[in-house]
Amino acid sequence: MNVNGQKVSFHSPAQRLLDYLRDSLELTGAKEGCGMGECGACTVLVDGEPVCSCLVLVGQISNADVVTVEGLAGADGLHPVQQAIVDCHASQCGFCTPGVVVSTTALLARRPQPDETEVREALVGNLCRCTGYQAIFRAITSLGE
Amino acid sequence: MVELLSPATLLDLRTLAGTGRIIAGGTDLIVQMRSGRNETHLIDITNIEDAPPAAIIRSGVAELSAMASITKVVDELNGRLPGIAAAAQVFASLQIRNRATIGGNLANASPAGDMIPPLVAAEAYAVVDGPSGQRRIPVDELITGPGRTVLEPNEWLSLVGVPLFEGEEGFIKLGGRTAMAISIVSLAWRWHRSDHGALTGVRIALGAVAPTVVRAHKAEAILEGQQPTADVVMAATDALQTEISPIGDVRASAGYRQAVAGGLLRQALATS
Numbered sequence: 001m002n003v004n005g006q007k008v009s010f011h012s013p014a015q016r017l018l019d020y021l022r023d024s025l026e027l028t029g030a031k032e033g034c035g036m037g038e039c040g041a042c043t044v045l046v047d048g049e050p051v052c053s054c055l056v057l058v059g060q061i062s063n064a065d066v067v068t069v070e071g072l073a074g075a076d077g078l079h080p081v082q083q084a085i086v087d088c089h090a091s092q093c094g095f096c097t098p099g100v101v102v103s104t105t106a107l108l109a110r111r112p113q114p115d116e117t118e119v120r121e122a123l124v125g126n127l128c129r130c131t132g133y134q135a136i137f138r139a140i141t142s143l144g145e
Numbered sequence: 146m147v148e149l150l151s152p153a154t155l156l157d158l159r160t161l162a163g164t165g166r167i168i169a170g171g172t173d174l175i176v177q178m179r180s181g182r183n184e185t186h187l188i189d190i191t192n193i194e195d196a197p198p199a200a201i202i203r204s205g206v207a208e209l210s211a212m213a214s215i216t217k218v219v220d221e222l223n224g225r226l227p228g229i230a231a232a233a234q235v236f237a238s239l240q241i242r243n244r245a246t247i248g249g250n251l252a253n254a255s256p257a258g259d260m261i262p263p264l265v266a267a268e269a270y271a272v273v274d275g276p277s278g279q280r281r282i283p284v285d286e287l288i289t290g291p292g293r294t295v296l297e298p299n300e301w302l303s304l305v306g307v308p309l310f311e312g313e314e315g316f317i318k319l320g321g322r323t324a325m326a327i328s329i330v331s332l333a334w335r336w337h338r339s340d341h342g343a344l345t346g347v348r349i350a351l352g353a354v355a356p357t358v359v360r361a362h363k364a365e366a367i368l369e370g371q372q373p374t375a376d377v378v379m380a381a382t383d384a385l386q387t388e389i390s391p392i393g394d395v396r397a398s399a400g401y402r403q404a405v406a407g408g409l410l411r412q413a414l415a416t417s
């Protein structure tokens with residue numbers, strides 16, 4: 001398995017990817033909101049596709065490329081999605097933000113200029129208790145402009 | 146400690162099958178284990194090199210992998226089987242669809258499983274694989290009750306065969322909200338509509354209104370050969386309500402489900 005471009009190994013195939021990332025690799029960007037696929041705070045990319053890391057066991061993806069929110073920023077600063085979230089004040093408590101950012105990067109890779117329906121559909125699995133979503137949608141649509 | 150084995154070939158799976166619980170997307174199983182379901186040995190079926198392709202078309206039948214993610218299957222179908230695609234579109238979230246499989250939806254055997262009504266309406270069959278070879282079962286005979294199927298512990302679902310169809314087909318569900326909601330009632334249909342509006346080959350399946358997904362044979366018979374005029378539709382929805390046996394639960398009362406089932410049929414007749 002590669003995580004954020006680095007080869008890693010694991011010892012317990014039945015460990016949840018979320019626990020492996022947070023506890024073994026100390027990548028604490030992905031959060032555990034619900035542990036049952038509902039909230040999306042644990043979203044990471046597996047071979048480019050967003051998945052809930054609370055519902056994947058590491059042994060199931062031993063050959064995969066995993067990207068977490070920590071793997072998105074470049075040496076020269078934040079990823080454009082992260083910057084847009086900052087600029088549009090689209091993060092309040094921040095618990096949902098890593099998942100939102102990861103889901104959004106996957107959407108933009110597929111659809112560089114998504115319309116609002118596509119943005120809403122891509123973020124159905126990312127719950128936010130704070131922002132009311134409007135600032136998040138504004139941040140994402142600002143990227144396509 | 147839970148153990149997880151990932152067979153790399155169907156042959157390996159054949160040897161391992163029965164020694165543990167199959168895990169595909171894990172979107173039901175991991176959630177259930179978190180709420181106390183005890184499993185000590187898991188057999189992962191998402192890394193099998195010679196698993197069936199996500200979808201292929203073979204003499205009028207679309208064969209969909211039971212072991213591939215719903216996202217992959219629908220991408221591969223590329224607009225074919227609109228009833229399946231409509232169910233996938235309102236299925237959970239992208240993150241879940243990227244892992245969840247049709248096999249898991251069938252084997253989990255929830256009355257509200259959203260991939261089941263379009264398969265039942267299409268008179269699809271499942272291919273069951275196991276140590277003693279393959280057998281074929283109509284999807285509506287696969288599930289015997291909530292959480293119960295005719296699968297033996299050492300068998301697995303390998304694919305579903307869905308006859309292609311030239312007429313109208315679709316799927317609608319009512320949930321607590323538009324996305325990420327368990328179906329309160331769902332309805333899938335297939336029928337031909339002539340130039341004069343007469344319906345033939347009518348197939349209707351409903352989810353979440355009985356212990357398993359059910360066909361609405363009486364409503365089908367009333368609609369067959371008819372134009373869906375107000376009287377015909379009224380007779381069909383009345384019949385529909387006699388052939389379902391919904392329960393009341395935290396999501397909706399039985400009476401509400403009765404009413405909604407008729408409403409969904411009316412909507413299906415009006416939209417397609």
Ligand SMILES: Cc1cc2nc3c(=O)[nH]c(=O)nc-3n(C[C@H](O)[C@H](O)[C@H](O)COP(=O)(O)OP(=O)(O)OC[C@H]3O[C@@H](n4cnc5c(N)ncnc54)[C@H](O)[C@@H]3O)c2cc1C
Nearest residue numbers: 037169170171172173174237246248249250252258259302
């Ligand atoms: C947040 C969330 C939202 C959801 N929304 C929906 C929804 O909108 N509609 C809906 O219908 N469901 C929904 N589900 C339920 C679930 O995603 C589906 O039932 C899914 O299809 C299960 O597939 P899986 O591959 O994840 O199954 P798993 O969890 O891997 O397995 C489920 C069961 O099936 C068995 N199994 C799996 N594959 C096979 C096989 N090939 N052969 C034999 N047995 C097998 C396993 O042993 C297990 O008992 C949701 C789940 C979550 C967590």
Ligand code: FES
Nearest residue numbers: 033034035040054
């Ligand atoms: S923690 Fe994974 S979806 Fe909520």
Ligand code: FES
Nearest residue numbers: 092093128129130
């Ligand atoms: S910012 Fe608090 S949950 Fe989204």
